[in-house]
Amino acid sequence: MAQLPGPLRRGRRTLIRTASAGGTRAFLDWLSKPGRWLSYSVGMTITDAIHQAVLKIPKKAWTPAYDADGTERPGAWVAEITDIPDLSTRPKGMRLIVRKERPYPGAQLRFTDLDGLRLTCFATNTQGGQLADLELRHRRRVRCEDRIRNAPRHRPAQPAPARNRPEPDLAGDSQIALDLLAWMPMLALTAETRRWEPKRLRLRLFSAAAQPVTAGRRRWLRFTARWPWTDVITRAIQRLAALPNPG
Structure with a gap:
């Protein structure tokens, strides 16, 4: 509240x-x-x-x-x-x-x-x-309830030795990931893709390979046309780029 x-x-x-x-x-x-x-x-x-x-x-x-x-x-x-x-x-x-x-x-x-x-x-x-x-x-x-069920959780398979263990803000990282999973589909995706769960998003969108290319003094991401969901990714990027600057 x-x-x-x-x-x-x-x-x-x-x-x-x-x-x-x-x-x-x-x-x-x-x-x-x-x-x-x-x-x-x-x-x-x-x-x-x-x-x-x-x-x-x-x-x-x-x-x-x-x-x-x-x-x-x-x-x-x-x-x-x-x-x-x-x-x-x-x-x-x-x-x-x-x-x-x-x-x-x-x-x-x-x-x-x-x-x-x-x-x-x-x-x-x-x-x-x-x-x-x-x-x-x-x-x-x-x-x-679906948001809660899909909330990311940090579950390390095996604790690292104390001398090698990083000290990130796990709660903060988890909150950032949860915010991204909640807002990205609402702002960037449409129709059926907006209801994809994290596993499907990770498989189809987040794991897509891309090549950074510099052209015209600008940095671009080049996705392969053979990836079935390239159109979904490019349209999502265009929708995010068209949003007004909140700052």
Whole structure:
């Protein structure tokens, strides 16, 4: 939070999204503390009270859920259960929204599933908007989880002797690598290439061979035309060169 610009450190414009690990009473109280009033969308564990509340939802209260592109997702529905369980000890204005979906073929059922449908739940203090839009907004947090999963980690195979061991700032190096992996696809790549994971980026882009050439008092990188992703690399460089100078 301290890394955000001052006007965005509090207020409804800042949305906090977490998985069910963030659905604790202490964390929700911190988010809704007077003077902070952040917007939140946090996952909730399917407790027995939530499970019983889902059983009381009438069929007409379920609305189709949305896919990532905003179209209706077959076999998935959302509904609100705010008025069914006791939320008197929860922060004021909190809403509970549940989703049920047919699990993918071969998935193992959980104890919290209902009639063969996978149940998930999240809490939010956003008062407006359609349920499907709020659920899709919450589910898009997995992009952040992908960033965490793909974060570079320093794992030396064997520690070097103390006299030969360099002393780099490993935490700083890891942060720089993580920033590059996060910003480079957003600024330089387009379409499907923007969703490539680090292993694919390393194989197709970062390991491409190039020859430095000096011509016209300028330094160039010459890539081979036989590399299948040379066009992706050159277009990425052109997009980065066209960006305005932030300094």
